[in-house]
Amino acid sequence: MIYFGHMKFRAVIKSLTGFAASILLIGNALSLDSQKSHADMQPMTVAYTTMQPVIQTEPALPKPRPDPALAYDIQTVKIALPHAKPSLHDILPLSTLTLAETIKAQTGYDTTGESIYKLRAGEGVGTILKRAGYSAADTAAAIEVATSKASLRRLQIGMVFTIAEHGFRFSVKPGMDIYVVRHPDSGWIAINAIRPIETYIAFIQGSIDDSIYRAALDAGVNEAAFNEYVRVLGFSVDFQREVRRGDKFEMMYTIDRDALSGDVVDIDLKYAGLALSGDQLGFFHYDSADSAIGWYDENGNSAARTLIRTPITGARLSSSFGTRRHPVNGFNAMHKGVDFAAPKGTPIIAAGSGVVREAGWKGSFGRYIRIKHNATYDTAYAHMSRIAPHITAGSRVKQGEIIGYVGSTGRSTGAHLHYEILVNNRQVNPMTIRLPTGKQIDPVYLDDFKKQVQMVEAEVLARGTQRFAAAEPALTTP
Numbered sequence: 438m439i440y441f442g443h444m445k446f447r448a449v450i451k452s453l454t455g456f457a458a459s460i461l462l463i464g465n466a467l468s469l470d471s472q473k474s475h476a477d478m479q480p481m482t483v484a485y486t487t488m489q490p491v492i493q494t495e496p497a498l499p500k501p502r503p504d505p506a507l508a509y510d511i512q513t514v515k516i517a518l519p520h521a522k523p524s525l526h527d528i529l530p531l532s533t534l535t536l537a538e539t540i541k542a543q544t545g546y547d548t549t550g551e552s553i554y555k556l557r558a559g560e561g562v563g564t565i566l567k568r569a570g571y572s573a574a575d576t577a578a579a580i581e582v583a584t585s586k587a588s589l590r591r592l593q594i595g596m597v598f599t600i601a602e603h604g605f606r607f608s609v610k611p612g613m614d615i616y617v618v619r620h621p622d623s624g625w626i627a628i629n630a631i632r633p634i635e636t637y638i639a640f641i642q643g644s645i646d647d648s649i650y651r652a653a654l655d656a657g658v659n660e661a662a663f664n665e666y667v668r669v670l671g672f673s674v675d676f677q678r679e680v681r682r683g684d685k686f687e688m689m690y691t692i693d694r695d696a697l698s699g700d701v702v703d704i705d706l707k708y709a710g711l712a713l714s715g716d717q718l719g720f721f722h723y724d725s726a727d728s729a730i731g732w733y734d735e736n737g738n739s740a741a742r743t744l745i746r747t748p749i750t751g752a753r754l755s756s757s758f759g760t761r762r763h764p765v766n767g768f769n770a771m772h773k774g775v776d777f778a779a780p781k782g783t784p785i786i787a788a789g790s791g792v793v794r795e796a797g798w799k800g801s802f803g804r805y806i807r808i809k810h811n812a813t814y815d816t817a818y819a820h821m822s823r824i825a826p827h828i829t830a831g832s833r834v835k836q837g838e839i840i841g842y843v844g845s846t847g848r849s850t851g852a853h854l855h856y857e858i859l860v861n862n863r864q865v866n867p868m869t870i871r872l873p874t875g876k877q878i879d880p881v882y883l884d885d886f887k888k889q890v891q892m893v894e895a896e897v898l899a900r901g902t903q904r905f906a907a908a909e910p911a912l913t914t915p
């Protein structure tokens with residue numbers, strides 16, 4: 438069963454006007470606050486009238502990523518000191534749908550007709566302008582000012598130039614256009630203009646029938662968002678074996694769209710939730726502080742685990758933990774690990790950071806590595822064809838580092854990885870053990886993180902629904 442009922446998109450246009458409006462909001466909050474506690478602070482008056490295009494001569498700076506918080510309609514207004522440096526959004530004009538609009542605004546010229554030219558092999562800006570009918574003098578002058586905005590030495594074949602009589606437009610990086618126009622007084626000038634971005638929030642919930650991948654795509658989940666979703670939850674869940682029919686998934690992400698072309702320019706997963714039979718997982722992205730960027734549950738526990746359940750990619754589970762008839766000697770025996778079938782040479786990664794205890798030949802295990810992660814946890818890897826050269830007893834390894842390669846050494850019937858997780862020196866089932874979380878969010882950021890959690894909650898509630906993976910039912914206060 439797949440349903441679309443809760444799928445809803447909301448557009449928040451983050452044009453300059455939107456930006457100015459949010460500044461005003463913060464400005465108001467500042468002045469309110471100042472009456473209470475900072476009597477000496479002057480209420481901030483922000484006089485943003487209609488924005489006029491500004492001619493800018495400084496080198497172009499990279500466009501900052503739009504703040505996703507601006508996309509939420511319920512705003513947690515954060516009191517922040519005014520920035521000493523104005524944002525590029527304040528300095529630069531917005532790009533326009535037609536070249537003519539910008540030419541008119543910058544020079545007063547009316548332009549009739551503008552054509553698209555694509556850069557051909559061996560062409561430069563000079564040849565393309567010549568193709569558009571520019572004189573040699575205009576071409577030289579235009580190129581001279583254009584090079585102040587961007588290097589024109591290495592342009593991609595197929596690059597699009599919109600060219601009219603009094604100016605042209607091109608782009609060398611996403612989100613920014615360069616206009617080169619003939620000004621009646623100043624001659625040729627070059628202007629950077631920001632392409633307007635519209636941010637949408639998508640919150641999608643669905644029920645899993647056979648595969649979560651199919652359920653998500655059927656529900657219209659963006660593929661980039663889905664891949665990030667699987668990465669985040671992959672620490673806690675084995676999607677191939679633990680997810681069953683009737684389990685529910687949900688996720689929230691922002692979609693940044695170029696308002697002029699409609700192209701998606703960025704996808705940002707904000708929340709990933711999964712309700713399994715008997716278990717609920719919900720993780721929120723935190724990105725306000727560099728040192729705490731990551732995924733955490735609502736209490737601030739990291740989504741990342743100290744150990745990875747499947748320390749190999751592209752493998753299939755060929756033998757699980759428990760009693761089985763041994764494939765080689767035919768006796769029933771306890772299988773104290775899990776086997777992953779994979780082609781010989783497939784890289785094996787360290788399931789967690791730690792110190793190598795053993796690395797070498799170990800009887801029926803063939804080439805074998807055992808890593809001590811902490812006082813409680815060890816992992817072991819057997820039947821390798823090769824051990825990575827730097828891996829020796831006593832060496833330190835990081836989670837995800839390649840330690841060896843799949844083989845069939847020792848008592849083995851085919852290329853596979855035999856993998857064990859040991860808790861206090863006793864093997865446990867790697868597929869079912871509840872693994873400890875890696876760490877907690879730095880307490881300094883906990884309050885701020887919880888605000889982000891609340892913003893997601895508010896956005897979910899605004900859609901008349903609730904999170905499947907909410908720890909406790911959301912309260913409806915009158």
Ligand SMILES: [Zn+2]
Nearest residue numbers: 774775776855
């Ligand atoms: Zn095995």
